[in-house]
Amino acid sequence: MQKKEVNRLKKIITIGLIFISIILSGCNSNNLSDAEFANLTPAEIRMDNSTYLLTDEVLTTDEVEEQIGKAAKIQEIVSYSEDQNPYKNPSKIFKVKDVSVEKAIAIQVNDKLYIANIEE
Structure with a gap:
């Protein structure tokens, strides 16, 4: 893989992990x-x-x-x-x-x- 592709893949994974953590943290905060x-x-x-x-x-x-x-x-x-x-x-x-x-x-x-x- 080229360096550009690796950096792009890292960015996509990072954004995906941030998105998932926001969704999961939001599930528990407002259920009271x-x-x-x-x-x-x-x-x-x-x-x-x-x-x-x-x-x-x-x-x-x-x-x-x-x-x-x-x-x-x-x-x-x-x-x-x-x-x-x-x-x-x-x-x-x-x-x-x-x-x-x-x-x-x-x-x-x-x-x-x-x-x-x-x-x-």
Whole structure:
């Protein structure tokens, strides 16, 4: 092969690898659902047209699977003092192992994972 052909082939391979890596990285970045967290008692999590009610049951990290959402909007309906707020920092939402998302999810609040059951 001539030097021009080798350089051209290297450029094509490089562009192809960049294109593939962009596609693959894009597949994982925007799959999370945005949820709305309302600090009622019990707290409500609205995600994907479903409403879940927060329980006081704490899960371990072994009891959840991948992250499926995040608390993108937090409605503070009930006023709590800073040190009395049981719902500070709601953040990541996870699928509970061996439980369908149509029944329950787990949400990280104050560095603990709580189960939230579908409202019936």
